[in-house]
Amino acid sequence: MRNEKDLLQLMNAHFEPLKLEIKRKQNVSVEFKKEELIQALSFLKSHSYRHLSTISCVDWPEEGEFELVYHLFSYDDLINISLKTRIKRDPGIFQTAKEIWPVAEFYERDIHDFFGVKFKGNDNLEELILENWQEIPPMRKDFDTRKFVNDKYEWRDYNGQKHTD
Amino acid sequence: MIDIIYRIGHFVLITVFSMALGLLFMGIARKIVARIQKRYGPPVYQPYLDVLKLFGKDAITHGFIFDFGAIMALGGVIATLFFIPLGSWQLYSMEGTVILVIYLLAIASLGMAMGTVGSGNPQASVGISRALMQMLGYELPYLVILFALIYRYQTSSVWGLMQAQAGSFLNWNLFAYPLMAAVAFVVLIGMMGKKPFDSMIAPSEIGSGPVVESGGKYLGMLLLQKSITIIIELALYVNLFLGGAENILIFTFKMLIVWVLATMFGSLFPRFRIEDGIKFFWKWPLGIAILQAIYIIT
Amino acid sequence: MNNNFVKGSWQEILDWAQNKSINMLHYCTGCGAIELPPTMTSRYDMSRFGIGPAATPRQADLLLVTGYLSTKTLRRLIYTYEQMQAPKFVVGFGSCTINGGMYWDSYNTIKQLDKYLPVEMYIAGCMPRPEAILDGLLKLKKMIADGEADGYQRYQDNLEYYHQNQEAVLGEVQRTQ
Numbered sequence: 001m002r003n004e005k006d007l008l009q010l011m012n013a014h015f016e017p018l019k020l021e022i023k024r025k026q027n028v029s030v031e032f033k034k035e036e037l038i039q040a041l042s043f044l045k046s047h048s049y050r051h052l053s054t055i056s057c058v059d060w061p062e063e064g065e066f067e068l069v070y071h072l073f074s075y076d077d078l079i080n081i082s083l084k085t086r087i088k089r090d091p092g093i094f095q096t097a098k099e100i101w102p103v104a105e106f107y108e109r110d111i112h113d114f115f116g117v118k119f120k121g122n123d124n125l126e127e128l129i130l131e132n133w134q135e136i137p138p139m140r141k142d143f144d145t146r147k148f149v150n151d152k153y154e155w156r157d158y159n160g161q162k163h164t165d
Numbered sequence: 166m167i168d169i170i171y172r173i174g175h176f177v178l179i180t181v182f183s184m185a186l187g188l189l190f191m192g193i194a195r196k197i198v199a200r201i202q203k204r205y206g207p208p209v210y211q212p213y214l215d216v217l218k219l220f221g222k223d224a225i226t227h228g229f230i231f232d233f234g235a236i237m238a239l240g241g242v243i244a245t246l247f248f249i250p251l252g253s254w255q256l257y258s259m260e261g262t263v264i265l266v267i268y269l270l271a272i273a274s275l276g277m278a279m280g281t282v283g284s285g286n287p288q289a290s291v292g293i294s295r296a297l298m299q300m301l302g303y304e305l306p307y308l309v310i311l312f313a314l315i316y317r318y319q320t321s322s323v324w325g326l327m328q329a330q331a332g333s334f335l336n337w338n339l340f341a342y343p344l345m346a347a348v349a350f351v352v353l354i355g356m357m358g359k360k361p362f363d364s365m366i367a368p369s370e371i372g373s374g375p376v377v378e379s380g381g382k383y384l385g386m387l388l389l390q391k392s393i394t395i396i397i398e399l400a401l402y403v404n405l406f407l408g409g410a411e412n413i414l415i416f417t418f419k420m421l422i423v424w425v426l427a428t429m430f431g432s433l434f435p436r437f438r439i440e441d442g443i444k445f446f447w448k449w450p451l452g453i454a455i456l457q458a459i460y461i462i463t
Numbered sequence: 464m465n466n467n468f469v470k471g472s473w474q475e476i477l478d479w480a481q482n483k484s485i486n487m488l489h490y491c492t493g494c495g496a497i498e499l500p501p502t503m504t505s506r507y508d509m510s511r512f513g514i515g516p517a518a519t520p521r522q523a524d525l526l527l528v529t530g531y532l533s534t535k536t537l538r539r540l541i542y543t544y545e546q547m548q549a550p551k552f553v554v555g556f557g558s559c560t561i562n563g564g565m566y567w568d569s570y571n572t573i574k575q576l577d578k579y580l581p582v583e584m585y586i587a588g589c590m591p592r593p594e595a596i597l598d599g600l601l602k603l604k605k606m607i608a609d610g611e612a613d614g615y616q617r618y619q620d621n622l623e624y625y626h627q628n629q630e631a632v633l634g635e636v637q638r639t640q
Binding site: 204208215217218222224368373376 | 518
C-alpha cells in the first residue's frame with residue numbers, strides 16, 4: 001500500500017510531470033504533457049488504479065486551452081488521483097482512453113456534447129445528453145446563456161412585468 | 166320458443182349479475198386493502214364509476230386481432246359462467262363440467278394473449294407470457310385436487326360435486342379434506358392474480374402487463390372480464406369446498422367470505438418473481454395435493 | 464333539439480363519472496415527484512377522492528408534470544400526452560412549469576408549459592406540499608364536473624399553435640398520421 005508521497009515518487013520515476021501536488025489526505029493531482037497522459041493512464045491502471053471515476057473538462061478561453069482532468073481511484077491505496085493535461089482550444093482534439101477503460105466512451109461523448117472536444121479513436125461521438133443542438137457547445141465560456149435563453153424562450157408576462165426584471 | 170326466451174333471459178341475468186357482483190367485490194377489496202394500510206380508501210362503488218368513465222372515453226384500436234382478443238377474453242369468461250352453478254342458478258349441468266371450466270378459462274387467457282400480440286407492445290408480451298407460465302404453475306396442483314375429488318365422489322360435474330357435500334356442514338370438503346382446501350385457496354389466490362402471485366400485472370415493473378396498451382373502452386371491457394373471472398373462480402371454490410348453497414344470497418355470502426380472506430392474505434405479501442412463484446406452486450401446493458390425493462385413493 | 468338534450472345530459476353523466484374517477488400518470492421529471500408518495504399513501508390518501516395512479520399513458524386521464532422540463536423530456540412528454548385517450552387533462556406542478564422557477568436562465572429548460580401542452584391548471588409552490596396538491600386536484604375535479612376542463616379540445620382546435628411552439632424549441636417532432 002502506497003501513501004501519497006510514494007505515488008508522487010512513482011510518477012516522477014517513470015514520467016516527466018509538469019506539476020505534482022498533494023492537495024489533501026488521499027487526494028493527489030498531477031499535471032502532464034499531453035503526449036504522456038494516455039501512457040500515464042495505462043501505467044496507473046496496471047498499478048492498481050483501476051477505477052476511472054470520471055473525465056472532466058475546464059475551459060480556459062484567455063489561454064486558448066481546454067484542461068482535461070481524469071479522475072482515478074485505487075481500491076488498494078485508497079487515493080484519488082487527478083491527471084490533468086492541457087490541449088489547444090482551437091482544434092480541440094485529444095486521444096481517446098476508450099481502449100483502457102471502455103466506459104470512457106460515455107465520458108468523452110459527454111465532454112464532446114458540452115465542450116466540443118473531439119477524441120481521436122472514439123468514433124461514436126453522437127449526442128449523449130443534448131438533443132438537436134445547433135449552437136456552440138453550451139458549457140464553453142464564450143456561450144452567452146442569458147442571450148440564448150432570451151432569444152429561444154418567451155418569458156411569462158405578469159401584467160407587462162417580467163419575473164426576471 | 167318460450168323455453169328459448171327463458172334461457173336467453175337467464176343468460177343475460179346471470180351475466181349482468183356476475184358483472185355487478187364482481188365489480189362490487191373489487192370495490193370491497195380496494196376498501197379492505199386501504200384499511201389494512203391505514204387509509205380511508207375509495208368508496209365501495211368506485212369500480213362502477215371507473216367502468217362508466219372508461220366506456221365514456223375514446224379508445225384507439227391496434228387492428229383486428231386486438232379487438233378480437235378483447236372480445237374473445239370477455240366471451241370466454243361469459244361462456245364459462247354458464248357451466249357454474251351459482252346457488253340454485255344453473256344453466257347447463259352435465260358430466261365433465263369441472264374440466265370444461267378449466268379449459269374455457271384458458272380460452273379467456275388466450276384471448277388476452279391474442280390482444281397483446283395485436284398491440285405489439287413488448288411489456289404486454291412479457292406480461293401475458295408470465296400469466297400463461299403462472300397458469301402452468303397453478304393448474305397442476307389444481308388438477309390433482311380435481312381428479313382426487315372426481316375419484317372420491319365418482320362425478321365430474323360441478324353440480325354433482327356440490328350435491329355430494331349436501332347435508333351437514335361437516336360434509337363440506339373444507340372440513341373433510343382441509344389440506345386440499347388450503348391448497349385450493351393458495352391456487353385461488355394465484356388464479357385471481359393477487360399478491361404474491363401478481364407478477365404478470367406488476368404495474369411498476371412492466372406497466373400492468375397484458376392491459377398495457379388497452380385504454381378507454383378496451384380497458385372497461387377487460388375490467389368487466391376481470392370482474393366475471395373473479396366470480397367464476399370464487400364460485401368454483403365455494404362449490405367445490407364450501408358445499409355450494411341453496412339460494413343465491415347464501416352463495417354470495419360464502420363467496421364474499423372467501424374473497425375477503427383472499428384479499429387479506431394478498432395484501433400481506435410482497436410479489437413473487439415468476440420463476441419463484443412457479444417453483445412455489447410445484448413444491449408445496451403440488452406436494453400436499455398429491456399427499457391428499459394418495460390418502461383419498463388408498 | 465331533443466337529441467341535443469339527450470346528448471347533453473349523457474355528456475353530463477360522463478363528466479360526473481370522470482370527476483369521480485381520475486387515473487393520473489405522474490410524469491416524474493423533477494423533484495415534485497417526491498411529494499406524490501405521501502399524497503397517495505396513508506397520510507393524505509388521495510384515493511378517497513377517487514384519484515389513483517395509472518400504470519401507462521393509455522389508461523390515464525390526468526398527466527401530472529412534476530417539475531422542470533428540459534427540452535429532451537418535453538419531447539417525451541408530448542409523446543406521452545399524445546398516447547393518452549381523449550378526455551385528458553394536464554396539471555403543471557411547481558413553479559418550474561409556470562415560469563421556469565429556479566431554472567429560469569437555463570439554456571435547456573422550457574419556461575412555460577402551457578405554450579406546448581394545454582394545461583388545465585397549475586399548482587404553485589416549490590415544491591407544493593401534499594395539502595396543496597390535494598387542494599389543486601379537488602379544484603380540477605370541480606372543473607371536470609362543470610365541464611370547464613376542456614384542454615384536449617383546445618389542443619385539437621389550436622393544433623397549429625401548439626405544434627409551432629413545440630417545433631420552435633425541439634426541432635423536428637415525430638407525429639403519428
